[in-house]
Amino acid sequence: MNMRVIAVFALMGILLAIVGMVQSWNVAFNILNLCVISAIMTLGVNMQWGYAGLVNFGVMGFVAVGGLAAVVIAMPPVEAAWQAGGGRLMLGFGVMAVVIAVATAFWRMTKHRLSRRARYIIMAAILVLGYGLVRYITDAAVVAIEAVEPAKSGYLGGFGLPILLSWAVGAVVAGIVAMLVGRIALGLRSDYLAIATLGISEIMIYILKNEDWLARGVKNVSGLPRPVPYEIDLQQKAWLNQLAETSGQSLANASSIIVKLCYLSLFVAVLVGLFWLAEKALRAPWGRMMRAIRDNEVAAEAMGKDVKGRHLQIFILGSAVLGLAGAMLTTLDGQFTPHSYQPLRFTFLVWVMVIVGGSGNNYGAIIGGFIIWFFWIEAEPIGLWLMDALTAGLDADSPLRVHLLESAAHTRLMTMGVIMLLVLRFSPKGLIPEAKR
Amino acid sequence: MVDIINALVLIANFIVVPGLTYGCQLGLGALGITMIYSVLRFSNFAHGEMMSFGAMTTILMTWWMQAQGISFGAVPTALFALPFGIVAVIALTLTADRLVFRYYRSIKAPPVTMLIVSMGLMFFLGGLIRFIIGPDDQNFFDGQRFIINARQFKEMTGLNEGLAIKTTQGMTLILAVLMVGFVFWFLRHTRTGKSMRAYANNEDLALLSGINPERVILVTWVITAFLVTLAGTLYGLDKSYKPFTYLSLLLPIFASAIVGGIGSPIGAILGGFVIAFSELTITFAYKRVLGYLLPQSLEPQGLMQLLSTDYKIALSFLILVLVLILKPTGIAGGKVI
Amino acid sequence: MSFLIGKDMVAGYGGATILKGCTIGVEQGEIAVIVGPNGAGKSTAMRALFGLLDLTSGAVMMDGQDIGALKPQMRVQLGMGFVPQTANIFTELSVEENLEMGAFLHPDDFADAEEQVFELFPILREKRHQLAGELSGGQRQQVAVGRALMTEPKILMLDEPTAGVSPIVMDELFDRIIDIAHQGIAILMVEQNARQALEIADKGYVLVQGENRFTDSGKALLADREVRQTFLGG
Known part of the structure; x- marks a missing residue:
């Protein structure tokens, strides 16, 4: 770990602290939780793109498969x-x-x-x-x-098992789906692979939306069991009452922050575990071989490496990580809503994270996940504040001011685009470039 | 005999007319994709947003014209706002090329990098469009709704089934034929058009012949601007304009270009019709058609639908995936990436 | 001083130096041929002369003017025509369109120039509306040479024009190249078929490992025992 990594993580901490103080700690921890999940998704894509140069635009589909696993495992039959x-x-x-x-x-x-x-x-x-x-x-x-x-x-329900189990199952199922998809699509080269995986992921979402017997389709499944306590129960506990009093937070707030912290500890444990594994794999001979294949496929093939097999392997691994992240996300949300799976949010945004963070580097991937998720959420309040400040000189009901304030929410797409284009142009290896090994 | 005609009218009304319209819209989009792919050598993921941008500028101009009291009677005002939309998109594509793509060309970046760059542009444009016009549905159609409506048709012919042709459908067909005809003529018969084909076919040799690549690229962007504005506006006019839909249009458009054979202009148009008609024929409920054609005793009970309408768009992805696997060069024999 | 001359050219790819100070020159109306074993740097010398490869040191002069800093496109404008060894036609364009692209810089002279090419290669007139990619190997080479001639070159450079064509087609092509030289155009070519090429060459360069080994008239080289034994197989 070098200074740059530490500096960027410290900056991230400061930003979140500012949100905690200016907006609320609840918002800050909510963002942080999703930052961690985003980082896991980014790790998954980074394995495929950064280690092996595979363009998987089907992120959304694998994340949704993980989410489905949460429903099937945890809901009662x-x-x-x-x-x-x-x-x-x-x-x-x-x-x-x-x-x-x-x-x-x-x-x-x-x-x-x-x-x-x-x-x-x-x-x-x-x-x-x-x-x-x-x-x-x-x-x-x-x-x-x-x-x-x-x-x-109006559906079959699930197995009624502990929801944490679904994280593993989500990974396995996503891996199996990836095996099928990979067999079909991995023979294609870069552009086609991107388009094919995007298409396949859309088909997957269509199935989830329309096969109501499976997970109620667009009627959604809500009320998934939790791996952590409920706020209502916490509020009965004496220690929490005391904590709320000493910290000056309302009881509802305090309980909700504690719940978020519980989730956070679970998520961080997964992230750290995955990160450790990913780093170990990258340094192992396996990682060297992957990079060799990525950097010169023809030469690697000529040296007798099984390029196709390795590609399939990494595609399955990366997708399994995406499935795991999907199961975690659905667990956190407590509901499964197929229509919320949009390529913009689940495929392209994760790609922005990987590109901005720095492909081929796990620190970079995690940083990218954190920073981009942070700005994805905070671009709206920041944009609103900015528009307000910019148009302060105008009348309160001037049409331009009204329009700008109304549109401030959409600055986030623009922000993402600008960040991505700038990084690609001026720091094409991302914020944390791939280390020379 | 009357039964057969009724069945045919039914099919014409629900499959042929909408299929031709949608096919034209997809084909115009796919032709743009294929031109960018052949000349600039990357898959442009910002294409949907470019279409949206063209439609948006046309809408804004239409509103302005409407506010000025400019009206063209039965003909939609949007038709006259189109040139302004095209000019705006030309400005957009050329600026994007200058600020974004040119650099990657100069460093000879691989196509994947260009693809990812175009994704960045997609985000930016998507935001810009929503920032300007908002994320909601916009209606900008005016003038006469139908060229011929179902009731008029029934009265004219005395048939049971009606055939309706919307003004927007007629407009789509006419403009698409004119535009595609122009592009093909341009590519076949002008020196600049031939130089574009030459550059697409063999870049190095084009340079050795004194063809200026930057000029070829400029012309390509200009033609693309015509195509995307037309495709975007016609789609918005015919269905409805909503910024979100244009991202979902991206895949059917890619599907059309690839099914036809990417790099092949004729293929792009054919691909558009293949996608449009397969969507419609496979999700159409044939109950009533069969009702006319079969004897009473055999009349079907169910809807006689091969796949539920919910899967309409998924079907185009399925065709895309099948073509990619089975015949990546497409029906008209394009390139393989 | 020759009409076109590359003097003491040093150049290479990446770290490897391939040309180690070789000199190649050709006069107008004359045919110069570069021969030598594989890897001698024949094609590299050609590419360096045309500006497809930057020189580390040395100079390229044309008609007394230093053109070493010019891009290949500029050299085309000055009157250098180049026929690459592979991918030397527009396969998806018709024969006539190929010629038209060659005349891209001189559209006004197109009809005359095309007529000249058709006189040189009558078969092309017949096949003018056919896609160039559908022609036979020899006909494709004719299209390639024709396209280069359409740029109205003062010097025509050919990189192994007879690679992969039958001996009869080769003889025919060499005859046409002599015709072109008689029009006053300088011709510089790299050839694998060294013996036949030297027979028509006014000047021959034998390159070995990026250096000039022998330089003389084609006839003299053919007569030279050492050249024959070492490079022409007896």
Whole structure:
């Protein structure tokens, strides 16, 4: 760790302290919590881009998969829904697996035996018939499941397990999804990979939005169980009452800050653990090989390195980290809202973090996550303050002043763009450049 | 016989007319993507926002004209505000090139870097647009709503089914044909257009022939400005203008360009129609069409829809992904990155 | 002093110096050929003369004027035409459009210049509307030379124009190159087919490891025993 890293982290601390004093400590800790989650996402993308040069624009999808894991693990099962159509739905999935297996087997076995055209036609027939059959079985099941108390549940529910477990499950599931996506898309080069992963992540979000039996779609799942105490319970505790009194905070405030601190300690533990692992991996022969592949793919391939295999490996690892971050985020929010997954917020913003922080360097990635998240949230109040100051000379109801104050919220997109363009131009290796190893 | 005509009218009304319109809008966008890709050699992620910017300036001009009491009767005022939007976008693209992209060209940055840079521009433009016009829906259509509406059509023909053609749909078709025709003519028959194709095909040899790259790039941005303004405004006029939608349009547009074969202008247009029509045909409920065509006893019970309308846009991504995997050069045989 | 001359050129890529002070010159109306073993720096010398590669030391003069600081595009304007070894045509443009791009700087003279190219290579007239990328190897080389001629060069530089074409096509191409030289254009080319190239050369340069080993008329080099044994395989 060098002076620059320490200086930037110290600056970050000061900024948060200012927010704590000027706005409120609640806001400050809220920002900090999301900074940590952002940093974890950034670590994930940094593995793919910084270590291996892979452009994954599907961040949003993997984060959402992690969020789904939180729902499926932690929510209690909806027995009525299982009875209404659970069995039939599972049967449908079974049939789907059989159809895929049959199609794959057919494709492999007939490679040299049938004409190209016949193969395509029969393959299409298998898929269309299979699709029809699966739809025939599942449609009724889905209708039945979604009819079970649609206002409250209308989905299968989860396993009712501790939500912390979902962090691991989210990582694993995101990794599995990444394996499928990677097999399809990793053969493509840079630009295409970016566009393909962006497209795949959109498809994933569409499925989450529309398959109500899974996680209620756009009706959202709220009230996820927490890994930390509830404010209401804390407020009954004598020690908190005392703490609130001595610190001069209201009871509600104090309890909410304590809850945020609990989350924070969990998140920081994960971040530190991941960071340690990532650093260790980067310094290990494995990390050297990754960089060698990134810097000169052709040479690495010529030296007998399994470039494709390594790429798939890092793609899975990075995506698993994204899934973990997604599960953590949903845990913190206490709800799963598919429509909130926007590429701007979950894909492009994370990329700004990686670019600004400095790709290929884990410190940089974390710093990028912190700084960009901070400004993403604080650009609005700062912009408002700035507009207010700039237009102070104008009448309170001057149309220009009104417009500028109303639009201040949108300065944050502009700020992100400007920061990113400036960093790319004048410090293309980011705030904390990749160390020479 | 009447049944068959009714079924055809139904299909024309719900698939052919909207498909042609949407296909034109996508094609105009994709043509811009493909030109930038061939000449500047990167995938422009700011393309959607550029379209939005063009639509926004056109809207502002339309409002101003409306406020001045300038009206063109049945024809939407926006049509006359378009040239101003185009000029604004030319200014925008040239400024962006001068301040942002030129530097990366001079250091011969790899395409991925350019792509990420264009993402920065996307953020900036997105913010700028919302800052100026706000994030909400804006309506700027005026003039006559329909060229022909369903009721008139039914009265004229005596059929059960109506065929409606909106003014915006007619406008889209005419302007798109004119614009695309012009671009193709320009690329085929003018010296500058040929030099653009030459530069796109073989940069080094173009330099050896005395072609000035900066001029080729300038012309490319100007044509792109025409295309994005037209695409953005027509889409906004036909559906509705909302800054947010233009980011989501980016993927279908990329899909069109890639499906057609990136780098191929004709491919971009074809790709636009492939995407538009597959979205519509796969999510259209064929119940009523089959109702006309099949004997009563066979009349279908369900909607006869291959995929629910919710998946409309996801479908274009699916096509994109399939093309990328199966035939990355697209239907018209473009380049592979 | 030759019409075009690269004097004591030192140049290379990255750290490696490839040209170690070699001198190449050519007169108008004359054919000069650079031959030598692989890695001798033949193509590098050509690129250095054209400005595609910066010189560490030495000078490039054309018609008595120092052009060492000029970009390749400027040298094209001054009358240097270049036919690269690979990617030397616009594959996605028609034959005629290829020629038109060659005449980009002199659009007014296009018709005359095109007529001259068609007289030199009649097959191109026939195929003028076909995509250049669809032509055969020999025809592509004709398009490439034709495009360079359209820049109205005073000197034409060809980097291995006969690479990958059949012997018959090669002879034909050499005949055309002689025709071009007779029009008063200086010709400088790098050739793998050293023996045949030296036969038509007024001047030959044998480069070895970035230095001039032998310099003489083509005939004299062909007659030289050492040159024959070492570089021409007997």
